[in-house]
Amino acid sequence: MSLPDIRIETARLVLRLPQATDFDRFAELIGDKDAARWIGGHLPRAAAWRKFLQQPGAWMIQGFGMFSIIDRDSGQWLGQGGPWKPDGWPGNEIGYMLHRDAWGRGYATEALTAAIDWALDTLGWDDFVHCIAPENSASKKVASRLGSTFLGMATLPPPYQDSPCEVWGQTRTQWQDTRRQRG
Template identity: 65%
Template sequence: MAESIQLETERLILRQPRIGDFERYAELLGDAQAARYIGGQLSRAAAWRRFLQMPGAWSLQGFGMFSVVDKASGRWLGQIGPWKPEGWPGNEVGWSFHPDAWGRGYATEAGAAAIGWAFDNLGWDDIIHCIHPDNRASQQLAMRFGSRNLGPARLPAPYEDSPNEIWGQGRDEWRARRVGAAA
């Protein structure tokens, strides 16, 4: 099992997934609108199987998406972070958030911490985000991170028929923007 890793931002805690996160995760994947760009709506039993991917990634790869938790309430808001399944087109930092967390800046805040952690700890030279062409909210988030559209992508099964675009940037681009933002 990977060592316990926790990141903190002004409002959020990013940590490895815990069993208590599942209830809200199942709500996210059970919502047709919220799940439409992340593989589609799932039953609770199917959501459970997908939920186990991240603890498994942490255990076997030493990284995975972080659970994003509100510091004030302890409420699970979503997940964000590094992710690289077999056959994936690159080193992804991906995300999904519960609908009641949308529009509050949580993804931007958590994403900055997760991207910085991935570059600093995984030795990655670049990151990508696989985004459906109709997913304007995720495209805007990627742009806030400084990523740009690199073109269409074909994902491995079972997502091979889903249209996707690769958004991304390199470590040096990320660091230059962080230094510029601090100045």
């Protein structure tokens, strides 16, 4: 089975499937204690490699996964974002992680808008969620900007069962209404 060749372009970004050349920046993100605190915790490079392989594996097995988020002008890997559905997860997630040097620039909202459109159109999802640590105010702001609202608390599957998780989300209809209102 070969992976699809998907390239989604936004004003500043390219979303594409993960490639081995993305790994060095991914390892930097996962190795940064502060940047990785909301995405399972920091890992040394060897363990980061195994975590990195989750997304290509998801694409191969499920037919979808998070996209690599690339700066259109520089070609630099900024992070990952998009559809994600591990076994036992509380819903069809649209998640993300960004390298520290990409924070605060609106990349998450821009990338996830394109990823949500793709997931609803291509995967046929009728709703989606964002799983967010209660203390992660930046991700709650992103979810809110996307039109998602707090739906309740959830328990994630092991090994994350002891990590509190807020579920934010919306339906396809709510997303379409949000997109129409934005123009």
